[in-house]
Amino acid sequence: MRVEIAGTGLHTFGRHPETSLAQLGATAVRAALEAADVGRGDFQAAYCGTAYGGVASGHRVLGALGLTGGPIVDVEAGCASGAAALQLAAGAIEAGRYERVLVFGVERMPKGMIRSSFFEPWVEEAGLSPAPAYFALRAQRLMRETGLTKQDLAAVVVKNRANGVLNPDAMFRKAVTPEEVLASRVVCDPLHLWMLCSPNDGAAAVVLERGRGRGVEVAAVSLRSHLPGSVLGEATPLSGIPDDDITPPTALAAAEAYEKAGLGPEDLDLVECQDTDAARELLACAEIGLCPVGELPRWVHEGAGLPHGRLPVNTSGGLLSKGEPLGASALGQVVEIVAQLRGEAGPRQVPGASVGLAHTIGRGANASVTILKAPARP
Amino acid sequence: MSGSGRNARPVVEGLFDFDADGVRLLMSGCAACGADFFPRAPVCPYCAGSDVADVTSAGTGATLWAWTAVNAAPPGYGGSVPYGFGVVELPGGVRIVTRITVADPAALSLGMPMRLTVDPVGIDDDGTEVVAWAFAPAGGVEGRA
Numbered sequence A: 001m002r003v004e005i006a007g008t009g010l011h012t013f014g015r016h017p018e019t020s021l022a023q024l025g026a027t028a029v030r031a032a033l034e035a036a037d038v039g040r041g042d043f044q045a046a047y048c049g050t051a052y053g054g055v056a057s058g059h060r061v062l063g064a065l066g067l068t069g070g071p072i073v074d075v076e077a078g079c080a081s082g083a084a085a086l087q088l089a090a091g092a093i094e095a096g097r098y099e100r101v102l103v104f105g106v107e108r109m110p111k112g113m114i115r116s117s118f119f120e121p122w123v124e125e126a127g128l129s130p131a132p133a134y135f136a137l138r139a140q141r142l143m144r145e146t147g148l149t150k151q152d153l154a155a156v157v158v159k160n161r162a163n164g165v166l167n168p169d170a171m172f173r174k175a176v177t178p179e180e181v182l183a184s185r186v187v188c189d190p191l192h193l194w195m196l197c198s199p200n201d202g203a204a205a206v207v208l209e210r211g212r213g214r215g216v217e218v219a220a221v222s223l224r225s226h227l228p229g230s231v232l233g234e235a236t237p238l239s240g241i242p243d244d245d246i247t248p249p250t251a252l253a254a255a256e257a258y259e260k261a262g263l264g265p266e267d268l269d270l271v272e273c274q275d276t277d278a279a280r281e282l283l284a285c286a287e288i289g290l291c292p293v294g295e296l297p298r299w300v301h302e303g304a305g306l307p308h309g310r311l312p313v314n315t316s317g318g319l320l321s322k323g324e325p326l327g328a329s330a331l332g333q334v335v336e337i338v339a340q341l342r343g344e345a346g347p348r349q350v351p352g353a354s355v356g357l358a359h360t361i362g363r364g365a366n367a368s369v370t371i372l373k374a375p376a377r378p
Numbered sequence B: 001m002s003g004s005g006r007n008a009r010p011v012v013e014g015l016f017d018f019d020a021d022g023v024r025l026l027m028s029g030c031a032a033c034g035a036d037f038f039p040r041a042p043v044c045p046y047c048a049g050s051d052v053a054d055v056t057s058a059g060t061g062a063t064l065w066a067w068t069a070v071n072a073a074p075p076g077y078g079g080s081v082p083y084g085f086g087v088v089e090l091p092g093g094v095r096i097v098t099r100i101t102v103a104d105p106a107a108l109s110l111g112m113p114m115r116l117t118v119d120p121v122g123i124d125d126d127g128t129e130v131v132a133w134a135f136a137p138a139g140g141v142e143g144r145a
């Protein structure tokens, strides 16, 4: 059964202290329903991805639009929450349970370093919880094992911020230079402030339906979690073992998604991936199979991920430009890829884009890989 | 040891202990797959075996594997900043997440011999020092041994 995207909507990611969770979500949902030309009663179920939203977030959002009596299910899977909601919805359509399903992700993020219910209080008391410190250790290892430099990490930030200039829905819309990135304060060496994304507020929505071959196809949505052993994996254990032979969850999810879609990395025209920090984008590119990990320095130096490079990465500006509203983040990537595959991405358009891949990973953790395909051109 | 006053309290029970003889990590070893892991658990995280025995490590032979410094206090943390943070590798390959007593990343290097100690992370209302396990350069670091 072919599952298609009938419409997408967004509430701009940013700092929206005066806007409630329900308002954020309702803006995105209303836009997606309008784009799909679907009335508020014309979907049979709704799945809402959120990590910090709290009890019945989805009900609060849809309540603001007028309840319709259909099932509303909240999905929490960390940074992959939106993708998990998408997977459940696509699966329900594939199984023949529903004809049309609303999927949305919404978040109002706490400011600064995120206090998480993920850790027992003593872990925070001992100073063992800060996410940027784990990002830094992962970045240090990647640099050590590949020869990537701080300049290479800065180049990723420069690329994504330049892309963000062209995206009216990004939070940061000012281009930056490598010198400025490296002059921003060190949060946790080797990572500077501008190499890290900012948690913020936003929402994204997608209407899925049983396809008729005219819309963007959801070719695969895969979610995987960690195998044991990687001490720097997002599962965040206190101990690990040598892990060179342990496949990370992003690679597991990518392999599964490529198989389901009948496609490979060579078929991709653009990628939106988890750039929580600049090094994470590069590690993700390797884990998704775009480039052997040892060749990442060349990948950067050749500008492979630039808008006119071999395979554009984060044309939306990525989380580094948009910020990261956890539950909305994976669907925000889908919104960008759908725009690209429809040829509606304006100044960011990748010419002739027909296959796109979206990737998230976060603490906990699930990796998600979503592959979308443009409809056959007439 | 930087914070081993007689009245010090461990930040968490059951992960490490310390006395006049030194500091020990309280680990488990799995009889089925041979893996050691930290903290202790009744089930092996690698093979789900339940034939696990207590193992302790004094950190002998540890080397530095990854490190950074945390420059601003994260939520829920009341100790001093900046502080060192990283991963050491024990002989046999087990990697342990740990505080590091040196907060200057440039003073540390891959494979540096490390020794197990404790590090203050706060003070209770009654004045008792709260400590966590930590690793320090075994040979000291210039100026801050």
Ligand SMILES: [Zn+2]
Residues within 6 Å of the ligand: B030, B031, B032, B033, B034, B035, B044, B045, B046, B047, B048, B049
């Ligand atoms: Zn075992």
